[in-house]
Amino acid sequence: MxxxxxxxxxxxxxxxxxxxxxxxxxxxxxxxxxxxxxxxxxxxxxxxxxxxxxxxxxxxxxxxxxxxxxxxxxxxxxxxxxxxxxPQAAGEALAGAPEPADPADADLRIMAWNAVQSLPAADREVLELDTRHGLSAAGLAAVLGIPARRLDAVREQARDRLRDAVTAEILAMKGPYDCPRRARILTGFTGELTPDMREHLVRHLARCETCAPHRSRQVSAAKVFELLPQVTLxxxxxxxxxxxxxxxxxxxxxxxxxxxxxxxxxxxxxxxxxxxxxxWPRAVACTVAAVTTLVAIAGIFEYFGKEVGGLPGVATAAFPPEGKPPVLPWRRAEADATAGPELGRTAGLPLDVARVTPRARLISPATETTRLLPTVGGLPTTWPDVEPTWSTHDPVPSPPPGEPTQGPGDPGSHPPTPGPTAQPTQPTVRPTVRPTVRPTRPTVHPPRHTPTPTPTEDPVPTPVPQPTPTVSPAPPPTTPAS
Structure with missing residues (x-):
């Protein structure tokens, strides 16, 4: 297979x-x-x-x-x-190896073992794969995890170090008789080179004229690894x-x-x-998510903060006017009915006057009577001297079909009134006909098929006889104690 x-x-x-x-x-x-x-x-x-x-x-x-x-x-x-x-000693490594055919090979095997074990692990690995396993150049580069273009240089460096290690072993076995410097390096030599002795001896080979010729010998990496003990499975x-x-x-x-x-x-x-x-580490991902969330929250607060606090001193849906107690959401309609118009600091218009569209609510059923708005503490509401006017900044939605509309004229010159009623006299207490913020539309609609008077160019609602609201005498207006 x-x-x-x-x-x-x-x-x-x-x-x-x-x-x-x-x-x-x-x-x-x-x-x-x-x-x-x-x-x-x-x-x-x-x-x-x-x-x-x-x-x-x-x-x-x-x-x-x-x-x-x-x-x-x-x-x-x-x-x-x-x-x-x-590192394993040569005697321990060769103990289980079969006896060589020539007794002289025993010294060579020990020399080869010591030379190979003295190499760096990377060089030993490269030579092991190249000489004993027969891998191709592409396969060897893939195993080592290096580019194929670097493989030749890596192999040459490993072979040069193996040659120096074998030369050092040969000079140590030969003896220090022909080189005094080598003799000083090998002082205390007992048959096996120490790492310091081997390092000094390899450096000495490049500078000594007596020992340098030994370095020029060609050393076959394949023959050296053949002398090593074979591993069996x-x-x-x-x-x-x-x-x-x-x-x-x-x-x-x-x-x-x-x-x-x-x-x-x-x-x-x-x-x-x-x-x-x-x-990415999980900590970095969590940090990025947290920063993104904070930026999004800050953007939301900045966006909505401009709408809430755009005009100082003016009440909004989120905050009450300055100096007023907060109002619960489910009692906001009652508070709006009892409180007077709130004036801004920079404009003379009552708050939300332009947003109230009483045109569709001028005609009320005949059975209804005009009621005075309840006041806080039993006192009538005192209206300011400023006459409310209609603002033309916001478009007024057109009334639904079938209901009379207000005639042409300047809507800002006079407020609409439910009918020809007399102007209330002083004191300034007068019945309030200002509709509530969210009045309910009467459920009784005029029949569509009954004949109705043809509207003129300036349609005016037909006055319906209504009982004149009687204003009960009220005590003189007093300012509530703050």
Whole structure:
């Protein structure tokens, strides 16, 4: 089963796909994990989690032909999450290795092991993938998470450092007999170079004429890695890994591993460690939402504040006039009926006079009688000397059809009156015919089919005999005690 067919089987959920995937790639991926972690148990766990991630994200792999590098990249991501173990001694690492055919190869194997382990982890990883796993240039760049154009430079630097490390091992084994400076560096040498000795000796190679020719030798990275002990895959690991996919108790763990490894790029490969997915932190999102809400609230207050407080000293729907107690909403009509007109500071018009349209309410049923508005405290309402006039700023809606309208004339010169009534005499107490803010329209409408007098050019409502309102004598107007 080739890689493309294997990827399709994983995407389709084929029960035998995981076993085929393990048999095809588990051994090479495990050797790679051992190179990074240097610990058998940690490498086995990394291999298992890499296969779990591969099953969960097989649908995100853009190129099924890159299955093998993709598995290496997933294993690399799992190994980077674990603590890298310390360097392993050469004797411990080579204890389980088979005996070489030539006893002289034992020294070379120790030398190769010490040289490779002295390299930085990045150089050791590049040489491991390049020499022992046979990845292509595109696959190697995808595993390392670097651009393909940088791959040649990275490989050359790793090979140069390996050559210096091998040369230092050769000079240390040769002895300090031909170079006094090298002899001082190797003081206390007991058969294994310390990190400080190796660092000073590598710097000495570039400046010493006696030791520099040894540095010019060609060192084959492939031959050096062939001298290293071969890592074998435990036979029992297959059962332990495959049983993880069918164990119901490990379902939550498999889902946890899948979520942990979901930071992938467009090709389906894990993002490098220095590149994180561009996700806004929740705190930043909450801060932006809070600031937006505050700005919106401030804009609302600014917009409505201009309408409420546009004219100082004038009562509005939201605030009572200055010096007046607040009025409950359900008693606003009663307060409007008892209170006199409120004058503004900059205009001589009563408040809301222009908004009252009594034209449609001049004719009232004959059964109604004119009533005096109740006053606060039993005292009559004292009207100001300023004669109310009609404002022409706001358009007056036209009355509904069938009702008489006011004749032409200057509506601001005299207020409309319900009929030819006598002008009230002084004192200024007079019956108020000013309608309330929201009077109810009489429910009795004049019949439309009855003959009505033809309206003249200036229609005037036909006066209906009405009882003359009698004004009961009232005590002299007094000013209520404040």
């Amino acid at each position: 080739n890689d493309r067919v294997l990827v399709e089987a994983l995407r389709a959920g084929d029960p035998g796909a995981l076993a085929a995937l393990y048999d095809a790639h588990a051994e090479s991926v495990y050797r790679y994990c051992r190179c990074l972690l240097r610990d058998a148990d940690s490498a086995q766990v990394a291999l298992r989690d890499a296969l779990i991630a591969a099953e969960a994200h097989a649908g995100l792999l853009a190129d099924p032909g890159m299955l093998r590098p993709w598995l290496y990249a997933l294993a690399r991501s799992e190994c980077r999450r674990r603590r890298i173990a310390g 435990p036979e029992s690991l297959r059962v332990r890994v495959l049983s993880c996919f069918v164990d119901p108790e490990l379902f939550l763990y498999r889902r946890y591993v899948a979520r942990r490894s979901q930071a992938l790029d467009g090709a389906g490969f894990p993002l490098p460690g220095d590149r994180k997915p561009r996700v």
